[in-house]
Amino acid sequence: MNKILVILTILAMSISAYAQPQGGRPPQRFGADNSQRREFSPDEYHKRMREFITCQAKLTPQEADKFFPLFFEMLDKQHKLMEKQHAMIMKGKKDFNFTEADCEKILLLSTEMEVESKKIEQSYYKKFHNVLSWKKVLGVRMSYERFKREALNMFNPKGNGNRRMQPGF
Helix, strand or coil: CHHHHHHHHHHHHHHHHHHCCCCCCCCCCCCCCCCHHHHHHCHHHHHHHHHHHHHHHCCCHHHHHHHHHHHHHHHHHHHHHHHHHHHHHHHHHHCCCHHHHHHHHHHHHEEEEEEEEHHHHHHHHHHHHHHHHHHHHHHHHHHHHHHHHHHHHCCCCCCCCCCCCCCHH
C-alpha cells in the first residue's frame, strides 16, 4: 500500500509540474543552469525517458521501437485514471463541505483507481514480454522508477536538482 502511495505521489508531482503556470519565468531546457526552474515539456520528458530507459535497460533499437509504443499506451491509461482521481479530490477541495460519507466514498474510489492502475500495469507486463525478455522487462521497470526519481530532482524549484541524469541530462 505504501509503494502505491509513493508511486501516485510521484506521478501527481510530475503532473503538477506540467500544470504550473509559466508566466514571468524564462523557459529553460534540460541541461541548462539549475539556478532557475526549467519549463516542462512533455515531449522532451518522453524523449529523455525513452533514452534513459533504453540505455539503462540495455534495449536494442529494434526492441525499443517495439516496446515504447506499448509502454506509452500503458502510461496514458494510467494517466487517465489519475486525472479522474485528481478531479474527484479537487472537487472536494472546492466544496469543502464533506460529510463522513463523502470522505469514505472518495477514499474508497481513490483506492479502487489505484488498484485498477496496478492491474493495467500488470496486464501490460505480459504484453511487454511479447517483445522483451522478462529480465529486460524488469530492467525497464527499475529504470523507469529511477528515471522518475531523478526527473523530480531535475525540476526541483529549491535548487536541489543538481544531480544530472544519464544519458543526455
